[in-house]
Amino acid sequence: MTGSKRTLSVEARASRTIIGRVARGESLRGAFRRIADEHGLRTAWVSAIGAFEHIDFTEYNQVERRYEGAHRFERCELLSMQGNLSLREGEPFWHLHATVSLREDGRDVTYGGHVGDAVVFALEFRIECFDEIALRREDDSATGLQLWALAKEREDTGEAAPQAMPGADPGAVSWAMAAEVSARAEPVLELPDPERGDWIDHPKFGLCKIEGLSGDSVCIIKLPNGTRKKIKLDAMLVFAPREDAERKIFPVRPKRKG
Numbered sequence: 146m147t148g149s150k151r152t153l154s155v156e157a158r159a160s161r162t163i164i165g166r167v168a169r170g171e172s173l174r175g176a177f178r179r180i181a182d183e184h185g186l187r188t189a190w191v192s193a194i195g196a197f198e199h200i201d202f203t204e205y206n207q208v209e210r211r212y213e214g215a216h217r218f219e220r221c222e223l224l225s226m227q228g229n230l231s232l233r234e235g236e237p238f239w240h241l242h243a244t245v246s247l248r249e250d251g252r253d254v255t256y257g258g259h260v261g262d263a264v265v266f267a268l269e270f271r272i273e274c275f276d277e278i279a280l281r282r283e284d285d286s287a288t289g290l291q292l293w294a295l296a297k298e299r300e301d302t303g304e305a306a307p308q309a310m311p312g313a314d315p316g317a318v319s320w321a322m323a324a325e326v327s328a329r330a331e332p333v334l335e336l337p338d339p340e341r342g343d344w345i346d347h348p349k350f351g352l353c354k355i356e357g358l359s360g361d362s363v364c365i366i367k368l369p370n371g372t373r374k375k376i377k378l379d380a381m382l383v384f385a386p387r388e389d390a391e392r393k394i395f396p397v398r399p400k401r402k403g
Contacts, residue, residue, distance in 0.1 A: 150259065153293065159190075160275040160389075166269045170198070173263040174239065180272070181237040185348035185396060188275040189230040190237070191303060195223045195268035200245060201261035210289030215261045221245040223268070224255065230272075231280035233291060239284065276352055339364070339378065339395045346396040350374070 163184055167176040190331070200223075201215040228241035244257035283294035339345065343355050350368050357365035362379040384396040 154173060157275045157278050160276040161274045163272040164270065166267070167195075167265045169266055173197075173200075173241075173260065173265055173268070176265070176268075177230075177239050177241075178237070180240070182348065183398070184272075184274070185346055185351075186230055186272070186274060186352065187232060187236060187279045187400065189302070190273045190275075191226070191228045191230070191241075191270055193223065193226040193268055193270040194286065197221050197245065197267050197268075198264040198265040199378070200243065200263035202243075202256060202258035203261050205290070208287075212259070214290045216256075216258075218245060218247060218256055220266075221256075223245040228260070229280075231282055231293060233282040274345075279351070286386060337393075339383065339386075344392050344394040346394050347376075348398055352394065356401050 163180070163186075165180075167173070177191075181189075197218075197220075199217055199219040200221060201217050203212045205212055222245060224244045224246055226241060228239055230237055230239050232238065242258065243260050243263075244255060246253055246255045248254075249395040250275040280293050282291040284290075285292040285294075287331045339355055339358070341355055341358055345353050345355060345364075345366060347353055347366070350366070352370050353366035353374075355364055356367050356373065358378075362377050364376050364378050365373060366376060367373050371394050378397070380400055381397040382400055384398070386393045388394075
């Protein structure tokens, strides 16, 4: 990351796009937490449209350096929602802002602000993933907020960086793309086995190259920072691979206990 006293910035490009919808009655933040877990997201940008049964907005008091109590708005249209995902205290954290409209005394009015939480009526979203970096939030003394402090970039190992999903046009999304994303997100019964030279997409470690496999399902992977680690594939859910810049990438997720 480059920076000065005024700005911090890093060059990055989206490596994949996730699109989908959230069902009626779901908690917005609960749904997005599951999405981050299911797709192994660390750094991402989200936009969405739809409607809420109700939404809670808060605002930051810059003088007292605290968030004010939430204001609830019911049965509203979501005109726009923007937000991002980064790491806060080592865990994925969604920072969301939204603008909504509703009828009050026969007039259409709009409200907006920092999203506390919401109950979805209908929601369609698009998430741009930045797997090459891991943005982290830290306490900022100038504002009292937890702001982006560091972009942890992939170490240059000579391997190609993740590419955008084939056919992903930043200006247009088709249902065929949605079906492709959905198919990758679900485990299937008959899969090719990961082999040496393939890659895994790990929710904690990111994109890692497989450097060795043993008969007891122990897999030696090379992390983006160049270190090596052993994991057991039989303790993971292994999903259908995707092709990316001549690499075969297997998304994996830890099996849920119990």
